[in-house]
Amino acid sequence: MRLPCPFCGDRDASEFVYRGDAAPVRPATSEGFYDYVYLRENPAGPMREHWYHAQGCRNWLVVTRDTRTHEVFGAVLARGAAQ
Amino acid sequence: MAEPLQITARGKVALATVMARKGVDAAAIGASLGLTPPTGPLTAQDETMTLIGVGPGAWLAISEYGQAGWAAMLGGKLAGIASVSDQTSGYIVLRVSGEGAGDLLQKGAFIDLDRTAFGVGAAATTVIAHIGVILWKVDDAPTFDVALFRSFADSFRDWIAASAPGLAAPSSPVR
Numbered sequence: 001m002r003l004p005c006p007f008c009g010d011r012d013a014s015e016f017v018y019r020g021d022a023a024p025v026r027p028a029t030s031e032g033f034y035d036y037v038y039l040r041e042n043p044a045g046p047m048r049e050h051w052y053h054a055q056g057c058r059n060w061l062v063v064t065r066d067t068r069t070h071e072v073f074g075a076v077l078a079r080g081a082a083q
Numbered sequence: 084m085a086e087p088l089q090i091t092a093r094g095k096v097a098l099a100t101v102m103a104r105k106g107v108d109a110a111a112i113g114a115s116l117g118l119t120p121p122t123g124p125l126t127a128q129d130e131t132m133t134l135i136g137v138g139p140g141a142w143l144a145i146s147e148y149g150q151a152g153w154a155a156m157l158g159g160k161l162a163g164i165a166s167v168s169d170q171t172s173g174y175i176v177l178r179v180s181g182e183g184a185g186d187l188l189q190k191g192a193f194i195d196l197d198r199t200a201f202g203v204g205a206a207a208t209t210v211i212a213h214i215g216v217i218l219w220k221v222d223d224a225p226t227f228d229v230a231l232f233r234s235f236a237d238s239f240r241d242w243i244a245a246s247a248p249g250l251a252a253p254s255s256p257v258r
């Protein structure tokens with residue numbers, strides 16, 4: 001699988017570190033913290049997820065990927081992506 | 084006919100990483116340096132230095148005539164708009180040039196180094212033989228420069244020895 005890094009271009013998935021679903025937002029208080037840490041939707045289909053380009057530009061990306069087919073629809077820098 | 088393959092360590096180069104502060108763009112960095120840095124994986128150069136794009140708002144800067152204090156001087160020019168870290172002792176820069184230079188590097192890199200995809204001035208931060216590298220194309224000889232952490236130089240040299248059998252031995256010791 002190759003991921004389209006917005007800075008580096010298409011790169012092998014081995015250059016990246018996978019973090020998972022990009023949807024959860026860290027709560028400001030302890031309220032909802034358990035859900036933030038542990039609960040995931042685990043969708044079968046397109047999903048926005050965090051990948052870190054550790055062996056490239058060293059930036060966090062939000063990649064949209066189909067979890068059933070590994071089809072990748074695009075990637076943006078996480079710093080610019082709306083949660 | 085291309086020159087035979089040569090692998091040399093570039094000596095006497097000063098290196099520094101430059102990272103723009105929040106909200107500072109390449110044009111502002113360029114105004115202070117007198118050389119506008121590239122905004123993609125490319126190189127820009129003048130007679131004093133080469134800037135290599137390694138990430139958004141991040142560059143590797145190289146001065147041909149390395150001198151103590153060069154990175155500090157760079158940091159002074161960019162005070163308040165970028166963070167500058169001296170990497171002169173951190174990285175080694177190997178020059179891979181001549182016949183088969185691209186083929187040799189292509190054996191290790193997961194990116195397309197064909198001249199149509201990776202021309203003069205192109206740069207990439209990637210991995211070769213599990214070793215992180217910053218590589219860029221200097222000219223069409225072809226000549227590539229490869230920067231890697233100095234402590235990996237021996238491992239990288241071993242990879243070259245294994246990947247370029249029968250090719251010319253390095254013309255100067257690679258340390």
Ligand SMILES: [Zn+2]
Pocket residue numbers: 005006007008009053056057058059
């Ligand atoms: Zn990248």
